[in-house]
Structures are given as structure tokens and as C-alpha cells.
Amino acid sequence: MRWGDGRRGLTLFGTTRPFRYPPLMDDPDVIILGAGLVGLTLACALDAHGLRSVLIDPAEPAAALAPGFDGRATAVASASWRMLNAIGVGAQLEGRGCPIARIEVMDGPKPGGLSFDPGRPGDPLGVMFENRDLRAALRARAETGGNIAFRQPARAATVERGAHGVRVALADGGGAELRAPLLVAAEGRNSPTREVAGLRVARWRYDHRAIVTAIGHERPHENVAYEIFYPAGPFALLPMLDGTDGRPRSAVVWSVAAKDGPALAGLPDRAFAAELEKRMGGLLGRVGPIAARSTYPLGFHHAAKITAERLALVGDAAHGIHPIAGQGLNLGFRDVAALAEVLVDGARSGLDLGDPILLDRYQRWRGLDVLSVAAATDGLTRLFGVGGRAASAVRRAGMAAIDRVPAAKGWLMAEARGESGELPTLLRGALV
Amino acid sequence: MASEADGGTIDAREAAHFGALAADWWDPRGSSAPLHQLNPPRLGWLREQIDRHWGADPRDRRPLAGRRALDVGCGAGLVAEPLARLGAAVTGVDAAPENVAAARAHAGLSGLAIDYRATDVAALDGLFDLVTCLEVIEHVPDPRFFVRALAARLGEGGLLVLSTPNRTPRSRAFLIDLAEGLGRIPRGTHDYAKFITPDELGAMLAEAGLRVVDRTGIAWSVGRGFALSDDLSLNYLLCATQG
Numbered sequence: 001m002r003w004g005d006g007r008r009g010l011t012l013f014g015t016t017r018p019f020r021y022p023p024l025m026d027d028p029d030v031i032i033l034g035a036g037l038v039g040l041t042l043a044c045a046l047d048a049h050g051l052r053s054v055l056i057d058p059a060e061p062a063a064a065l066a067p068g069f070d071g072r073a074t075a076v077a078s079a080s081w082r083m084l085n086a087i088g089v090g091a092q093l094e095g096r097g098c099p100i101a102r103i104e105v106m107d108g109p110k111p112g113g114l115s116f117d118p119g120r121p122g123d124p125l126g127v128m129f130e131n132r133d134l135r136a137a138l139r140a141r142a143e144t145g146g147n148i149a150f151r152q153p154a155r156a157a158t159v160e161r162g163a164h165g166v167r168v169a170l171a172d173g174g175g176a177e178l179r180a181p182l183l184v185a186a187e188g189r190n191s192p193t194r195e196v197a198g199l200r201v202a203r204w205r206y207d208h209r210a211i212v213t214a215i216g217h218e219r220p221h222e223n224v225a226y227e228i229f230y231p232a233g234p235f236a237l238l239p240m241l242d243g244t245d246g247r248p249r250s251a252v253v254w255s256v257a258a259k260d261g262p263a264l265a266g267l268p269d270r271a272f273a274a275e276l277e278k279r280m281g282g283l284l285g286r287v288g289p290i291a292a293r294s295t296y297p298l299g300f301h302h303a304a305k306i307t308a309e310r311l312a313l314v315g316d317a318a319h320g321i322h323p324i325a326g327q328g329l330n331l332g333f334r335d336v337a338a339l340a341e342v343l344v345d346g347a348r349s350g351l352d353l354g355d356p357i358l359l360d361r362y363q364r365w366r367g368l369d370v371l372s373v374a375a376a377t378d379g380l381t382r383l384f385g386v387g388g389r390a391a392s393a394v395r396r397a398g399m400a401a402i403d404r405v406p407a408a409k410g411w412l413m414a415e416a417r418g419e420s421g422e423l424p425t426l427l428r429g430a431l432v
Numbered sequence: 433m434a435s436e437a438d439g440g441t442i443d444a445r446e447a448a449h450f451g452a453l454a455a456d457w458w459d460p461r462g463s464s465a466p467l468h469q470l471n472p473p474r475l476g477w478l479r480e481q482i483d484r485h486w487g488a489d490p491r492d493r494r495p496l497a498g499r500r501a502l503d504v505g506c507g508a509g510l511v512a513e514p515l516a517r518l519g520a521a522v523t524g525v526d527a528a529p530e531n532v533a534a535a536r537a538h539a540g541l542s543g544l545a546i547d548y549r550a551t552d553v554a555a556l557d558g559l560f561d562l563v564t565c566l567e568v569i570e571h572v573p574d575p576r577f578f579v580r581a582l583a584a585r586l587g588e589g590g591l592l593v594l595s596t597p598n599r600t601p602r603s604r605a606f607l608i609d610l611a612e613g614l615g616r617i618p619r620g621t622h623d624y625a626k627f628i629t630p631d632e633l634g635a636m637l638a639e640a641g642l643r644v645v646d647r648t649g650i651a652w653s654v655g656r657g658f659a660l661s662d663d664l665s666l667n668y669l670l671c672a673t674q675g
Contacts, residue, residue, distance in 0.1 A: 050493060163455070164541040347493055349475035350514025352542065356460040357468050 028052040028149065029353050030343070031168050031180045033159075033193055035059070035152055037131070038315030038332035039186030040138035041089070045340040047145035048087040048431055051347060054178055055142070056168065057152045065136055071213040071291035072131040073251040075100060075225070075238055080333035081127050082429030092137035098241045099124035101223035108230060108281075125225075128240045128251060130214075151178070159183065159193065161310045165354065181354040183311050184339070189301060191317035197308040203301035208233050209261030211254045213293040214240060215276060216247035218285025226283065232257055233298075235279045243289075250284065252276065255298055265295045307363045310354035312339055318366070337424035338365045344432040365422070454534035457508030463618055466611065466658075467510055467567065470650065473660050474566060474669060475514055477648055478593055481671045482518070482562070484646075485591045494519030499561040502585055504553045505568030509535040509546065515564070516544045523547045525556060553578070559587035566595040566669075569633070570626050576636050583640035586674065592642060595650070595669040599627035602665045606652065630668050642672040 030046060032039045035057035043053045076084070076097070084090050101124055142148050157171035166183045170176050185193035194201070221239040228235045233255030240249045254276075256264055264275060273287040280287070301320050306313040315332030339362050346358045425432045460468040479495070482488055488495035497519030503512040506524030508531055516522045516539075526532050529550040539546045549556070554577075563585050572578045586592055597603045604624050611617040628636075634644045647670040651661035 050491065163458075345472070345476070348490065349472060349479055350517035351471065351475065352513070352517075355468075355471075357472060360460075361472070 026052065028054045028178065028180045029347065030054075030182050030184055031056065031166060031178055032184045032186055033057075033156060034186035034188065034191075034315075034317070035061075035064075035142075035150065036186060036188060036315070037134055037138060037329060038336060039184075040135075040142050041084075041087075041333060042184060042186060042314060042336045042340065043148045044087045044089060044138060044141050044145060045083070045336050045426060046343065047142070047147040049340065049344045049347075050147060051340075051343060052147040052149075054149045054151055054180070056154055056156055056170070056178075057150075058155045060153050061139070061150075065132070065139060069130060069132060069214070069291055071293060073128055073214060073238065073240060074131055074134060074329045075126040075128050076134075077126045077330040077333075078124055079423065079427040080330050083333060083337050083426040086426055086429050086431055087141070089137050089141045092140050093129065093133060096133045096137075096241070097127035097129045098239050099223055100126045100128060100225045100239060103225045103227065105227045106229065108228065124223075128238050130240070151176075159196070161197075161308070163309075166310050181310065181352050182343070184314055185311065185317045186314050187317050189316040189320050191313065193311065194303060194313055194317050197311055199303050199305050199308055199313065201301050201303045203299060205297055205299040207258050208255045208298040209258050209265075209295045210298050211256060211261065211265045211293055211295050212252065214243075214249060214251045214291040215273075215287050216243050216245065216249050216289050217287050218248070220248045221250050221284060228279065230279070232260075237280070237284070245289070247289075248284070254279070258297070261295050265293050304367075305363065306335075306366060307359040309356075312359060312362055314339060334424070334427065335366055337426040338362055340426060341424045341432050365424075454508050454538040457510070457531075457534055458538055464507070464510070466617055467507070469658050470567070470667075471510060471514075473650055473658050474595055475511070477660055477669050478564070479518075481591060481593060481646060485671075485673070493517075496520035496562065500559075500587075501562040501564065502553075502556075502560040504563065504565040504582060505571070506535055506548065507531050509538055509548070511564055511566055512546050512548070513539060513542060513544055515562070516546050520562065521547075523549065523556075523558075523560070525549050525551050525553055527552060552581075553585065554581040556585060558585070559590070560585050561587055561590050563590065563592045564594075566593070568596075569594060569628060570596045570622065575626075575628060575633075576639070579633075579636040580640045583637070583642055586642075588674075590674065592637075592672045593669065594633065594672070595667065596633070597622065597627050597667045598649075598665055599624070599629050600665045603627060603667065606666055630664055630670060633670060637670075637672045641674060643675055644670055644672050646671045 029051045030042075030053040032043055032053050032055045035055040039055055039057070043055050046053050081090070084093065103125055142150075151170060155171040156168045158167075158169045160167045161183060166180050168178045168183070170178070183193070185191045187193060221237070223239050225239060226237040228237075234253075235255065236253040238251040238253070240251055243249045264272070267275065269288065269290050272290060272293075276287045299320070303313060303318050306318040314335040316328065318335060319331060321328055321331065342358050342362045342365070343353055346353055346355065351358060456462045457464050459465075479490075482495050483490050486495065495518055496515060499520050501515045501520035501522045503515060503522065503524045506512045506526045509524060512522050512524035512535065524532070524535055524546055525548075526535070527550070532548045532550040535546070535548045539548070563582055565582055569575050569578060582592060582594075597607055604627075607617065607622050608624055612619050612621060630647060637644060647664065647668055649661040649664035650658055650667040650669065651663050652658050652666060
């Protein structure tokens with residue numbers, strides 16, 4: 001039997017019966033709690049280097065892979081995209097992404113904006129994907145990985161982290177106990193494992209909500225992303241591949257005052273389209289149709305310490321940022337790239353994968369990057385979140401200034417690409 | 433006080449005592465903190481030597497599978513355990529029986545089978561493919577004799593890896609004045625007069641019939657901690673083969 005077999009449940013008469021998993025041939029190197037985008041990516045990155053992982057997630061896999069489009073999309077930074085290719089996920093996403101050739105930053109729909117020119121032909125600032133395509137591709141890649149096992153749906157009943165290893169007992173996995181040198185929490189922003197470990201999170205909330213959806217529109221976007229700043233908050237349009245109806249399509253991330261959120265998100269399609277057209281100032285012509293909408297409170301959370309005894313946090317469990325720059329998932333991808341490299345180096349040196357020296361390296365590598373991206377994104381939001389004509393003039397002057405200073409613009413562009421700091425090997429598109 | 437090298441019986445009180453000692457050795461912020469910080473760069477370099485010498489695949493997790501390794505001055509097993517994970521059948525020797533007991537206790541809990549012995553390398557027989565001796569030679573009374581004893585344990589086509597502080601004003605300032613002064617290394621750990629330069633060590637190895645095939649420095653900086661470096665003035669690693 002190959003390591004990782006026995007991952008499927010049995011569907012009989014429309015219900016999934018609990019499945020008794022056969023024992024693993026060997027203990028895994030890493031137990032990953034959470035089989036979302038970031039957890040799956042980590043498992044694939046480790047698999048590509050021969051490191052074994054078990055993914056535990058309480059969600060029904062079928063529910064996570066529901067065929068309908070939920071309106072959510074992600075701008076995968078080009079460094080992240082290089083990693084997805086290196087670990088064998090790229091092939092399944094071929095032809096499903098829309099490259100972002102240019103980002104226009106505008107203070108209201110007026111001229112005088114800042115345009116990020118990519119400057120490198122063939123190397124886009126990022127590629128827009130529907131989240132469901134990313135999920136399906138990662139899932140498909142993970143299921144063919146010989147070093148990946150799923151325990152899903154399954155819940156960790158007890159988790160013990162000690163000086164000599166981690167033990168996880170599953171609540172509904174046939175009484176199985178898993179052991180590994182390291183536990184990774186990829187459980188998202190409310191990570192219970194992080195709370196139990198006492199890793200404190202600094203958070204603040206903007207008094208805003210983000211409405212997220214995808215829209216068809218009349219005129220082609222020509223692969224341009226727009227960040228339009230309004231006193232009430234930023235409005236972002238990100239180019240996507242044409243819809244199934246053949247209409248040009250873009251993703252929308254629209255920040256509105258918290259009190260207006262529910263009413264705006266709940267408008268009938270026609271009225272909602274009219275509101276969007278107002279914000280877009282005729283930029284892409286008439287709007288419609290509109291995909292499913294969801295709203296999120298806008299906030300920022302950041303765990304200063306992302307490691308504890310035999311534990312590492314990745315993705316939203318470690319940090320979440322305002323989505324205006326589309327950096328949330330990319331930060332998670334960078335966590336994966338750094339952690340995978342630390343663990344692969346450690347394994348090849350014969351170190352215990354839970355060795356605090358390795359976890360310290362991961363902590364140092366990610367700490368500064370996360371904080372600088374969060375601070376920059378928050379700074380942008382605050383700069384543009386101030387109302388009034390004087391502030392608007394200052395902003396336009398500021399943007400023009402940034403446009404004229406190559407170093408500042410270079411930094412912002414590198415940030416958009418996800419290339420700041422000492423780059424993990426995977427983000428350069430190579431295996432460690 | 434310690435159990436015999438043949439692994440006889442260990443009473444509960446001794447087991448607890450050595451467990452605590454192992455816990456301190458293995459605490460990355462405890463008295464062995466500098467050795468823990470040295471581990472990633474020195475093990476990384478050791479891995480490069482293994483790959484080069486035996487033509488191993490750098491991606492292989494068990495490049496020492498089927499090989500015998502001897503770690504001399506093993507302490508609580510900070511090097512012996514990684515060698516075992518890389519696939520070697522490892523023997524660890526240390527002059528201090530309490531270190532060996534601590535090493536045994538830790539390896540057991542880590543699920544690693546390592547043959548630890550409280551003995552002198554000169555009293556050992558058997559031949560090994562790989563002999564390591566890291567941060568030890570600066571503590572022995574007669575390094576020339578010690579190097580010959582190490583060389584005698586090396587089997588045909590074997591590899592010897594040594595590391596030790598250099599004897600320079602820099603190493604004295606850093607390892608004795610600064611590190612011991614600040615309590616980062618226990619006081620009295622090092623005796624400057626016993627430090628050996630790379631050339632002196634190379635000459636001792638040549639006398640024992642070995643040839644130095646590679647060497648590297650380990651430097652320290654505030655930002656990066658310990659890292660491999662071309663600068664040999666603080667601490668260095670050296671790799672030797674027969675002939």
C-alpha cells in the first residue's frame with residue numbers, strides 16, 4: 001500500500017459514512033490542521049520535496065469543491081505563481097488565469113493616478129484566478145501526491161505538543177492517533193490552535209466592510225487592474241477571464257462604511273449595477289451580470305509570534321490584512337515558501353523538524369515581511385481613507401511624487417509582485 | 433554512578449537525573465545554546481561533504497543509509513541524532529558517563545536507535561565510514577595523539593570531519609572574553625592556549641596519514657547569527673580523507 005491511501009470516504013445513498021482510515025505506513029513529517037488554500041499549498045510544496053504530511057479538516061471536501069462560482073477571486077502575485085508552477089499546481093491552472101498587465105491607482109475616477117507599469121514583458125504583476133479553480137487545482141495536485149494523506153472530514157479531538165513530538169487524536173477517524181515532529185496551523189483567522197498556544201494577535205478593525213463579487217462589463221479591461229480611492233474607502237477592479245456568456249469580466253473589492261454594507265450588498269442586481277457604474281465613472285461601460293456577493297469586515301490582524309513549541313502558523317492563522325492590495329493569500333503563499341524551505345533544509349541536515357532553531361528561522365524570515373506589507377497596506381488605506389478636497393489634493397500630489405521616484409515605485413511594484421525581502425527559493429520558481 | 437556502557441540497568445532516580453540533564457542540553461536557550469545555533473550551518477556543510485564524497489543526491493533524506501558513523505565527544509547527541517536521521521548506524525562516544533546517559537535518554541524519546549558508549553575513542557575498535565568530532569579537540573590533553581586515534585577508526589574510503597575554534601585574537605575576544613564573560617557559554621569552557629589553527633590541525637592530520645580536502649569558516653554576526661564563511665578566524669570546519 002502506498003503512503004496516503006485510504007483517503008476517500010464512501011458515499012452510499014447520498015450520505016458519507018465515516019471511514020476507518022488504515023494506519024499510515026510511516027509517521028508524517030508534518031500534521032497540517034486546515035485543508036484550505038494555504039494548507040493544501042504547504043502539503044504540495046512539502047510533497048514536491050519528499051516530505052510527508054497529513055491534512056486534517058472538518059469540512060466535507062465535496063462542499064469545498066462545489067461547482068458554482070461564489071464570486072471570489074484572488075490576484076496571485078507572480079512570485080506566488082512561480083511557486084505554484086514549481087510544485088506542480090500550475091499545469092492544472094493553465095488557461096484559467098487572467099494576467100494583470102498594469103495597475104492604475106486613482107484618486108476617484110479622475111486622471112492624475114499612479115500606474116504601475118510591469119516593465120518586464122511576459123512577467124505580469126499577478127494572475128487573477130477564481131478561488132474555486134485554485135482550490136480544485138490544489139486539491140487535484142494534493143491527491144496525486146504520494147507524500148500527502150487526508151483525514152477529512154475529521155476533527156482533532158486532542159492535540160498534544162510536547163518536547164519530543166506532537167500527537168493528534170481524531171474525534172471521528174476511527175480512534176486513530178497521528179504523531180509527527182511538527183504541527184502547522186492553517187485554520188484561518190480564528191485559529192483555535194493559535195489561541196490554545198497563547199500566541200497573541202494584535203488586531204484592529206476599520207469601520208468598513210468589503211463587498212466582494214465579480215461583474216461582467218461592456219468594454220474589455222485590457223488586463224488592467226484599477227484601485228480607485230474614495231473618501232468612503234477604496235474600490236478595486238481586477239481583470240478576470242471572460243465569463244461563460246462571453247462578456248468581459250472583473251472582480252470587485254468595494255470598501256464601504258460598515259453601516260452601509262448590508263444595504264448595498266443586498267440591493268437588487270440592477271440597482272447594485274447602477275451603484276457600481278457610479279463608482280467606476282464609466283470606466284468599463286455598462287455593468288452586468290453580477291455574481292454572488294459576499295461581505296467581510298475590513299480588518300487587520302497580526303500575530304507577532306508565529307511559532308510555539310512544535311507549532312508554526314501559516315496564512316490567515318498568522319496574519320490577515322486589508323484586501324485592497326490583494327496581498328492576503330499571497331502572504332500565505334510566502335509563509336508556505338519560507339516554511340517549506342526551512343523544513344526541507346532541516347530534513348536534509350538530519351534535524352528534528354520541530355527543532356526550535358528551525359522554527360526561529362521561519363519566525364525571523366516571515367516577521368519583517370508580514371509587518372512591512374501590513375504597515376504599507378494600512379498606510380495606503382489611511383492615506384486614502386481621509387475625506388475632503390485638501391486631502392484629495394495631497395493624495396494626488398503624493399501619487400504623482402511616487403510616480404516620479406523610481407525607488408519608491410520599484411518597491412511598490414516589487415511588493416505587488418511579492419518580491420520584497422530575501423526571497424525563498426520556491427518564489428523564484430525553483431525547488432529547494 | 434552512571435550505568436554501564438553495555439546498557440545494563442538504569443534506576444529511576446538516575447533516569448530522572450539524566451532526563452533533566454538531557455533536557456538542559458537540548459534546550460536551545462539553555463547552557464548549550466551556542467551549539468544549537470551552530471547546528472544548521474555546520475550540519476549543512478557536513479551534508480555537502482557527504483554528498484560530494486559519496487556522490488549522494490542532495491535531495492535524498494537518507495544519504496548515509498548503510499553506512500556506519502562515529503561521533504566522538506557526542507555530548508547529549510546534538511550531532512549523533514542528525515546522523516542517525518540521515519540513515520547512518522551511529523555510535524556516539526563521550527568521556528563523561530552523564531552525557532552518555534543523557535544522550536541515551538533523549539534518543540529513546542526521539543525514537544532513534546544510537547549506540548552510545550561512555551569511553552575514550554582510543555579504547556574503541558571497529559571501523560567507520562564517517563567520523564565526526566565537532567567542538568571537541570580544543571578540550572583534549574594531547575590533540576596529536578587524539579587525531580591519530582580518530583584516524584585509526586576511519587575505514588577504507590572514509591571521511592573525517594572536525595570543527596574547532598581557531599587561535600586568533602578574534603576567537604579569544606569572541607569565545608572567551610565576550611561569550612564566557614556574558615555567560616553565553618559556561619565559564620571555563622575554553623582554554624585559549626589549547627586552541628588550534630587550521631594549519632596546525634592540517635599538519636596533525638597529515639601525520640596521521642590523512643589529507644584535508646575542504647575547509648570553511650563559521651562566522652557570527654548580530655543579524656544572521658552563525659553562518660558559513662570564508663573567514664576562518666573565529667571557528668572552522670575541516671574535512672579529511674585517507675591519502
